[in-house]
Amino acid sequence: MTSPEARERAVLEAVGERRERVNRAIPEELPIVRPERLYEASRYLLDAGGKRLRPTVLLTTGEALADVSPLSTPYRRFPGLDGRTIDLMAAAVSVEVIQSFTLIHDDIMDDDDLRRGVPAVHREYDVETAILAGDTLYSKAFEIMLETGAPPDRAVEALEVLATTCTRICEGQSLDVSFEARGEVTTEEYLEMIEQKTAVLYAASASLPAILMGADDETIEALSGYGLDVGRAFQIQDDVLDLTVPSEKLGKQRGSDLVEEKQTLITVHARQHGVDIEGLVDTEDVDRVTEGEIDDAVAELESAGSIEYANGMARTLADRGKDRLEVLPDNEARGLLEDLADYLIERGY
Amino acid sequence: MTSPEARERAVLEAVGERRERVNRAIPEELPIVRPERLYEASRYLLDAGGKRLRPTVLLTTGEALADVSPLSTPYRRFPGLDGRTIDLMAAAVSVEVIQSFTLIHDDIMDDDDLRRGVPAVHREYDVETAILAGDTLYSKAFEIMLETGAPPDRAVEALEVLATTCTRICEGQSLDVSFEARGEVTTEEYLEMIEQKTAVLYAASASLPAILMGADDETIEALSGYGLDVGRAFQIQDDVLDLTVPSEKLGKQRGSDLVEEKQTLITVHARQHGVDIEGLVDTEDVDRVTEGEIDDAVAELESAGSIEYANGMARTLADRGKDRLEVLPDNEARGLLEDLADYLIERGY
Numbered sequence: 001m002t003s004p005e006a007r008e009r010a011v012l013e014a015v016g017e018r019r020e021r022v023n024r025a026i027p028e029e030l031p032i033v034r035p036e037r038l039y040e041a042s043r044y045l046l047d048a049g050g051k052r053l054r055p056t057v058l059l060t061t062g063e064a065l066a067d068v069s070p071l072s073t074p075y076r077r078f079p080g081l082d083g084r085t086i087d088l089m090a091a092a093v094s095v096e097v098i099q100s101f102t103l104i105h106d107d108i109m110d111d112d113d114l115r116r117g118v119p120a121v122h123r124e125y126d127v128e129t130a131i132l133a134g135d136t137l138y139s140k141a142f143e144i145m146l147e148t149g150a151p152p153d154r155a156v157e158a159l160e161v162l163a164t165t166c167t168r169i170c171e172g173q174s175l176d177v178s179f180e181a182r183g184e185v186t187t188e189e190y191l192e193m194i195e196q197k198t199a200v201l202y203a204a205s206a207s208l209p210a211i212l213m214g215a216d217d218e219t220i221e222a223l224s225g226y227g228l229d230v231g232r233a234f235q236i237q238d239d240v241l242d243l244t245v246p247s248e249k250l251g252k253q254r255g256s257d258l259v260e261e262k263q264t265l266i267t268v269h270a271r272q273h274g275v276d277i278e279g280l281v282d283t284e285d286v287d288r289v290t291e292g293e294i295d296d297a298v299a300e301l302e303s304a305g306s307i308e309y310a311n312g313m314a315r316t317l318a319d320r321g322k323d324r325l326e327v328l329p330d331n332e333a334r335g336l337l338e339d340l341a342d343y344l345i346e347r348g349y
Numbered sequence: 350m351t352s353p354e355a356r357e358r359a360v361l362e363a364v365g366e367r368r369e370r371v372n373r374a375i376p377e378e379l380p381i382v383r384p385e386r387l388y389e390a391s392r393y394l395l396d397a398g399g400k401r402l403r404p405t406v407l408l409t410t411g412e413a414l415a416d417v418s419p420l421s422t423p424y425r426r427f428p429g430l431d432g433r434t435i436d437l438m439a440a441a442v443s444v445e446v447i448q449s450f451t452l453i454h455d456d457i458m459d460d461d462d463l464r465r466g467v468p469a470v471h472r473e474y475d476v477e478t479a480i481l482a483g484d485t486l487y488s489k490a491f492e493i494m495l496e497t498g499a500p501p502d503r504a505v506e507a508l509e510v511l512a513t514t515c516t517r518i519c520e521g522q523s524l525d526v527s528f529e530a531r532g533e534v535t536t537e538e539y540l541e542m543i544e545q546k547t548a549v550l551y552a553a554s555a556s557l558p559a560i561l562m563g564a565d566d567e568t569i570e571a572l573s574g575y576g577l578d579v580g581r582a583f584q585i586q587d588d589v590l591d592l593t594v595p596s597e598k599l600g601k602q603r604g605s606d607l608v609e610e611k612q613t614l615i616t617v618h619a620r621q622h623g624v625d626i627e628g629l630v631d632t633e634d635v636d637r638v639t640e641g642e643i644d645d646a647v648a649e650l651e652s653a654g655s656i657e658y659a660n661g662m663a664r665t666l667a668d669r670g671k672d673r674l675e676v677l678p679d680n681e682a683r684g685l686l687e688d689l690a691d692y693l694i695e696r697g698y
Binding site: 037038105108128129131134135138140142143146152153155156159160162163164165167170171174178 | 386387454457458477484485487500501502508512513514515519520522523527
């Protein structure tokens, strides 16, 4: 059995190699054209970095389906299951562009100052430009997804997945906002919310290569399920990391979810176990909270068993996600998708 | 020759009959589902009214192409040129949904209080909800456009038109915002800006039925040109009406473009003819401007010949748009599209 450390190294290497290719493809798909300020703002967050986890899921799923060795086959001319060539990289960039659009608009809605260690787009530019940059990325993602060269019936199905995914992300974000104004939220409600807000884009990332390459419905369904499971596991781990990773490493204030009274699986569990969540941190301003306050809050959540509970749920979901991969040929790329599921819940940031 | 009054009556009747059908279709395509607040906010502006000019262009172009009498054929089961049935109403609603999304986000960017005589969505709800309502309409428009039942190759082309149209609208809005910060803007720059901000959605409305119904490229191109011409004529007339129609009738403060220092063909012309545009209205707050100030400003623009110049340009564009319709069979629906071009520049509001 691989140790978590060895697995993390292998996953980070695999992610890193794909990230470089994705980073090269982004300016090709989204060049800075007139009006330059709009496109610079649209590219700002994409250029600021990011792990490119969703494109990595997409590209690796394609490799597993095509049964080719990882990184052996050009993503721009990738073999479909019927021998037709498709541009898998265009689909990968499209998904990352959607992710970037949602982050830009989310940061406006949450009035967050920092993202990926740099100012949020509405801080670096202004709210107007940030709204418009997000809107531009939105339609560009559709344009880019139309450039895969897949046959029209599969292109239509891919576009349908992309559109319904975006709708569900909006629904999830709306639930997330409405939960902030509510006290009690059930575990089921929370899991539904993160499925829509976060996991559907992982589901799209895992199922789109199957759709574009011409896989059968059972395979598409199973891969979508993998994405839903690991996507939720990822979000739960993200909520844990918000509490446990130092601000410098996180690229934003540690504990900001608590300060902003966001519902997470941790707070949902803690409230059910008698913790006074609203009383954990006094201020509602991330600029005024102290590290000591966050330390005390985390200690209380730990003693209620809430962080352990969240870790356990993430583990269950990741394991279920891995099981769904049995629909794929048993190859190196599939192994990487399994490792990726583990990495998403074991990662330190 | 028809008198402008008779033509206006005929157009308003035709628009009204289609509007009722579009109004019935909107809740079918965009039902209020969970999370209800999000969908209520998404529907708020659509339900507040609107002339449905773009859906009318789309549905009437379909009738002209199919060579059927206006309103004789169900839009939900509309005959394509190859005899296949398509849902033309879905395409019409999709275009109106895009229009509504852009208005919601534009009102946030311009911080406008009123739209269609009711509070803007970000005033009735809040900025967060308005951003998200617009984002939801965005993807819903793509979902709805995928429900026309057109063969996949045509559906892909329609989606391409929709996506590139949205991108160009964003580019146009960005140019519009950047023009506000600039003094001199040339006539060509202004016309390019309104082509992107406004006319491309008319071009999509006129060309989408041709694409979905299976017309040839020449027809698609000519209809797109009709939309670009009448769309620009419409925007120029809109800028004229902002100065000349009483606030109550306009549903917002008359002269608000002047107060907000928006560039219009009128101000571009007036500046070129020595008018001190920045000095026309003292305040930059629409709530503080007086009717007398607007009256004086309009008088100065009139004596510079700027309003007449804008009217002449709108007339030229509308006439050129009508000429492009020669690609269509000579029938009642085509006559209506010609009348519509005239109406767009003759309308009183």
